[in-house]
Amino acid sequence: MLRKSTLRGYEIGGLAERLIATLYADDTTVYLSEEDDYEMLLGILETWCKASGARFNVMKTEIIPLGSAEYRATLIATRRPRADAPEVPVGIRIARDGEVTRILGSWPGNGTENTAAWSMILDKVRDALGRWARFRPSMNGKSIISRAIIGGCTQYLTAAQGMPPDVERKLDRLTLDFLWGGGQETPSQHGDAQIAARARRH
Numbered sequence: 001m002l003r004k005s006t007l008r009g010y011e012i013g014g015l016a017e018r019l020i021a022t023l024y025a026d027d028t029t030v031y032l033s034e035e036d037d038y039e040m041l042l043g044i045l046e047t048w049c050k051a052s053g054a055r056f057n058v059m060k061t062e063i064i065p066l067g068s069a070e071y072r073a074t075l076i077a078t079r080r081p082r083a084d085a086p087e088v089p090v091g092i093r094i095a096r097d098g099e100v101t102r103i104l105g106s107w108p109g110n111g112t113e114n115t116a117a118w119s120m121i122l123d124k125v126r127d128a129l130g131r132w133a134r135f136r137p138s139m140n141g142k143s144i145i146s147r148a149i150i151g152g153c154t155q156y157l158t159a160a161q162g163m164p165p166d167v168e169r170k171l172d173r174l175t176l177d178f179l180w181g182g183g184q185e186t187p188s189q190h191g192d193a194q195i196a197a198r199a200r201r202h
Helices: 038-052 069-078 115-133 139-161 165-180 187-201
Strands: 021-024 027-030
Touching: 115 139, 115 165, 139 165
Parallel strands: none
Antiparallel strands: 021 027
């Protein structure tokens, strides 16, 4: 219904069809141009809900404005994609510059460095390694655990958005602390951290 609608979406050079929606599991991302009306989108979604018996959670909808800084600021202030368009309902969040929005495990946003996303991942890694440390695993066990936890927690976001250098340094420190209980780094310890870092990148 979205693709057959009159919504313009994004026209991308080299692609025969416009980009209007991407869907994965229960997550839907819709791409609208400034000429599109949000009310038309809601009408399509309401029709689909009636036909499918599903419920679309409008209050969990978030909007990321694209375009020039001036356009983004105007859209946020007026809640309109253009002067003659109806307002976006008040309950729907429009992300400001510097704020991130979660989409399928990635955290896009205007003027952001994904610090919020990486902060949560670092906390998750720290907590998981702390729980494992209480069991006093062997050095081989620590090596396996650190690679599994750090690689599992960071692989997707790294592939989607890249890993900032300061985050990699913090993960190296967490790895060394877990392997050696916060002792002084030695060449062999540094080598173990390098192994864990390679596991994250691959």
